[in-house]
Amino acid sequence: MKVRGQWTRDLAMGVRFAFAGGREGWTRALLTAVGVGLGVALLLLTTAIPSALSARNQRGTDRDDFTYSQNVLPKADDTLVIANTDTTFRGKDVRGRLVEPEGAKAPLPPGVGKFPAKGEMVVSPALEKLLDSGSGRMLRDRLPYRVVGTIGHPGLIGPAELAYYAGETGLANHLASGSVERIDYFGPSREHTQDKLDPILILLIMIIFVVLLLPVGVFIAAAVRFGGERRDRRLAALRLVGADGRMARRIAGGEALAGALLGLVLGTVFFLAGRQLAGVLVVRDISVFPSDLNPSPALVALVAVAVPAAAVLVTLFALRGVVIEPLGVVRTAKPPRRRLWWRLLLPLAGLGLLYPMVGQGNRNGNFNEWMVIGGTVLLLVGVTALLPWIVEAAVNRLDAGSVSWQLAVRRLQLSSGTAARMVNGIAVAVAGAIALQMLFAGVEHDYTKETTNDLSRAQMQIYLRGDIPLAEAARQIAATNGVRHASAISQGSLGEKAKEPDNTVEAAAGTCAELREVARLSSCRDGDVFVVQGGNYDAKTKELTTAGRTLYFDPAYTGSTHHTVAWKVPPGIKAAAEREDPTGYARGGLLFTPGALPAGTMAGMVQQVYVSLKPSVPDADDYVRNTAARLDRLADVNTMAASRQSLQFRSIRTGLFVGATCVLLLIGASLLVSQLEQLRERKKLLSSLVAFGTRRRTLSLSVLWQTAIPIALGLLLASVVGLTLGAVLLRMTGETVTVDWASVLSMTGIGAGVVLAVTLLSLPPLLRLMRPDGLRTE
Template sequence: MTLRGWAGDLAMGVRFAFAGGREGWTRAVLTAVGVGLGVALLLLTTAIPSALSARNQRGTDRDDFTYSGKVLPKADDTLIIGKADTTFHSRDVRGRLLEPEGTRSPLPPGVAKFPAKGEMVVSPALEKLLKSDSGKLLRDRLPYRVTGTIGHSGIIGPAELAYYAGATGLENHLAGGSVERIDYFGPSAQHQPDKLDPILLLLIMIIFVVLLLPVGVFIAAAVRFGGERRDRRLAALRLVGADGRMARRIAGGEALAGALLGLVLGTVFFLAGRQSAGVLVVRDISVFPSDLNPSPALVALVAVAVPAAAVLVTLFALRGVVIEPLGVVRTAKPPRRRLWWRLLLPLGGLGLLYPMVGQGNRNGDFNEWMVIGGTVLLLIGVTALLPWVVEAVVNRLDAGGVSWQLAVRRLQLSSGSAARMVNGIAVAVAGAIALQMLFSGVQHDYVKATADDLRRAQLQINLQGHVAPERLRTQLARTKGVRSALTLATGTVGDRAKDPQNSTEVAVGSCAELREVARLTSCREGDVFRITGRGGEYDDAGKFARPGTTLWFEGYSDASDVSVKMPAGIKTAGMREDPTGYERGGLLFTSGALPGAAVAELGQEAFVAVDSSVPDAREYARNTAARLDPLADVYALTEGKVDLQFRSIRTGLFVGATCVLMLIGASLLVSQLEQLRERKKLLSSLVAFGTRRRTLSLSVLWQTAVPIGLGLALASVVGLTLGAVLLRMTGERVTVDWASVLSMTGIGASVVLAVTVLSLPPLLRLMRPDGLRTE
């Protein structure tokens, strides 16, 4: 057969699809919708890396803190910048205070001109929030007049909350960690891009396979819509002279027409989804629509692979179908499916993955091609084994009510179609179970429990200094929703005014406050304590902080000339954890033991306990801290902290899984409607003979429930196997998170149940007597 002959037969099939009346158009549109949904998700998924890369690049371009510990000299091209980040209702707000020092001071990306003191430029999302009723508390915290908005290049996403405010006097805080002098924006020389460790790379590879493979399965199933009616048309072609191979190629042309139309619809769906991405926020992650650009190579691959797959899948599906002029031999009992070759796929997958058992962070990287190939073979094994499992089970089902018998007989006649409908969701559930096992097994390396004692405090506030401790204590006590506040003046003292050889930390407070961070046997105003460890072995201050020696305070200004002479009768104190779990050492001074000038050189630290019954209690405390010091750092104490890279990967999985679930539901609904449309006459005939609609509705439910139940059971077995192998590859102990397994299977079952409920109204319409009409 020549290439020209192939092209002619395929072109004839395309003409039949679009010029074959309502029947041909309906099948082509159904195929196109199924393929289009898959293509759109493929394009969106492959565009996510480019979107995240563009997002990260904008974040890198606006980097402003080098944390080098060195202070640049003042010049015409320098800028003093202060970090004023905050949190509002669990959403991060990026804030910077700007003080230009010359005519050539660098402008932040996205900012047209420097805001004056008392003014600020904000991101569009922050501007919208500040104008809303829900932003009242945040307006109180940011007492600046909005004079402009930050451009696209200055924010990482459309939903980011960010601002730049004008300030003066920041030079006095250059010795602190929250203020720095810079002469450009962008990555510093010390900046090193974060490198993913092998286990995180493994997670990313598995995520892409798990998310994209169900899409391919759905596309392969979509091109087979309307198979039974199509085969009857092929019998008519045989009657007018076409041979069997030509008929199959014409069928491939019909599938090609639906696939090409699906590419067009997929592009439309992708552009619509891309445009809506600007208003979608998932776990504080948002992207600009212009960032969602799949690579041209991937677009070309999809454009070629989808039509080619449509033709090949159709030819493969018809390989065992005898198309004769008087009919199609499909309704006869098919031969029993063979099991041996179906087992080769998962066994081959295990064979590729097994050599990498025990690798990981300590033993080198994983071979990405073996990981992807092994995972694909294991998950594709679900699609190969499921038809055999469904056939083996339904052939043994018999007794039951009328609805059950109707469903079982239908499954016995077309177990392959039933398995195809649930193949995609079975693959998705198997992959999700394996991923959940892998995440649960390795998360102890990336999710660390903190020592924070949430019973003692829920917030930690650090002020840069120049705030009297009494004022901080009084303001917090007057703050709505604050139950108690432990306030301390903290800093460092050394044995010399400049370049000390020995230094130690120091804390100042009342006796009651000092008892919260150290173990004191007795305390009176004017006492000084030296903290020693358990048994007295830890005593760094005892080496140089002796009675009569002079200690110099290292303040927040460039140089400090404030000192204190150590008195006689220094007491000892034992270590005690503060609310963050930190055991401090060094010296403790009661408030009366230091001059006011010395306390002014210290920063202020407060541990705040809030009343959870008061709405927005934490926001009121943050407002108080910002009013006292715009550079204040407020940290929420938590029970655990998650590695940023691990959290980003988990967020990406959540976004992708949401999209795949939406595709699963939409594709299943289209597939269900297509099957009901093909059985329109049969359903109408059964109703005409007196079958109750309730019975037929239940039969449709059973026809969906039996394959999906078997599919989820098989998916659980394959998912647990893949998860166990992946855990062994990372060197982790194999444990099963049964709650995750049940939740994944429950989500899959709920999607199918929702699709069945949505298909009931069309089913009732198809049962009307006019369904017996023919043309």
């Protein structure tokens, strides 16, 4: 109890010195608080991300409106017919729905007060703003509805989401299409389950959190050591009035505790400001409502306890080798050479934890999360342990050069630890980023599938209803601004029976020129019918296309609308060879020219249009979407791509981008605060040099060299550790170790760019400090 009371009294005395020690104490406490506050704010934002994503996902699930069921729900007083009319405008997704209530108890979409009538729509605030702006005029042509209201918070996943519900009639006639359903509730489907993350994606998420959060901890640890040299002189004065060495160290811990506690307050303020700012920020189409950013109470309590405790422990650790005597502090002498052996133990221990999981991949269950996190933390913390030794060893070998160079080198030789602390955080961040980029590049091929699309023939694919005249659809789309060529094909099926056939054969219809896009024809004229064998799904083509057999267009199935038309196979059908269409699909079955189609068959077919665009025309794809919407309000327009990436993988990469952006901002802000604190410490020295005639340019260059040398060494170490960690992670996933040098160089360049920007921002205060009046003292 006596020891505990002594600790409490000494810590409390340190807190009083911080707040009642005049301008010097307040300045140091404020600098510490700003550095700690920035880190705390990012910690709180990071701990709030899971709740924000969970809230987004929950609202997205609550408004689910497709059941993925094969059975059509019967019409009732509580049913709603809803159609998916999602679209894209200038690269941004627009969520669209057409709604037709079938009774007074039809379920309302979340966030919607009442159903819009035909020709009306309710929109999200972001979409309303876009439609009212000049840049949204083209989208306004695609959505010819009158805005009568806005979608509330419960119906949107984020404040920047573009979404609308429009009233329509006659939707029940199209229940057979995949984009129209009858529902009696909004919410998750009973027949659809979410895909679970595989072990490699879980590994990616774990590494991302470690890589993003560890630099924050490093910055907080560095921030509580601001003003160390002047603090040591005050501790010497305390020894002079009777305090022993242990008491002096505890008082120093109390000063750091005061800055940390004030940092918690500032961090909370920064967090609340950042949370409000999150409502107007959009990063890669991701936005969140400020109310969603609610950190877990347990994590908030952990931050509130861990940060002050870390401040005290870091201060005591920093003073372990400092001899505080009544007449001075033995830190001004040259410190003893740092030892290397124990610094190597951290990364070696990290490799030891990760090594048992090498080669595990996706086949042997989940990776041990504690071993992954522990091994990664030890490897990256090894950067902070090795960097002071590397900086000391390097600067001790530097010698001759210009005056600015010698000033910088001498300063680094006297305080290499301080210089290393400044760049520790950025080195850890760069090392982690390099490892993550290697891991992403190594596993990307597992989540990216090459498509069979031939982009030299078409870049867009449009599906229209069968009652749209094929020739008119092709003509209007071909005449659209930005379209080089359009080819329209009708497609459907014929069955052996009019109802519930066991066997079917594909059918396609179009002009001779359009049929040549999907088959190889020797000769063709209107009225011809062709048979293609050897397609992807033509096992019964030969059996079903014998002369004299009766087949049925659009045969009826339970629960679907149909337009069944009988057709007898004529003798002498021409043979055609298969040819892949622009999507890479090789069709089989029957091909019809317009003159050979029986009357009424088009209503049971789907029109498919392949569109080739002119690259020189801006917004060509949006012009095509507008034309398709005029032709068919339920048109399905797809942009063809050479490859498609897993949505889960893309989401994780987007999360990394958002988090890395926040960490980079923290790195820049914390480095700037640290740089200003270092300049404040050397105010009298700089003023003395100027008074003796040293040129300001020389001093400015010396400050630049003092930053550049540790940064260069830190980035070199970060590259080595990042490459090592990346190689181990790739071996854990079972992938071949390859180095993405472009990513390595880009990550290193970004780190160097942040430091250069901070150095430039610190030049104005540096010039102010280099005035002779800085020699005045009290």
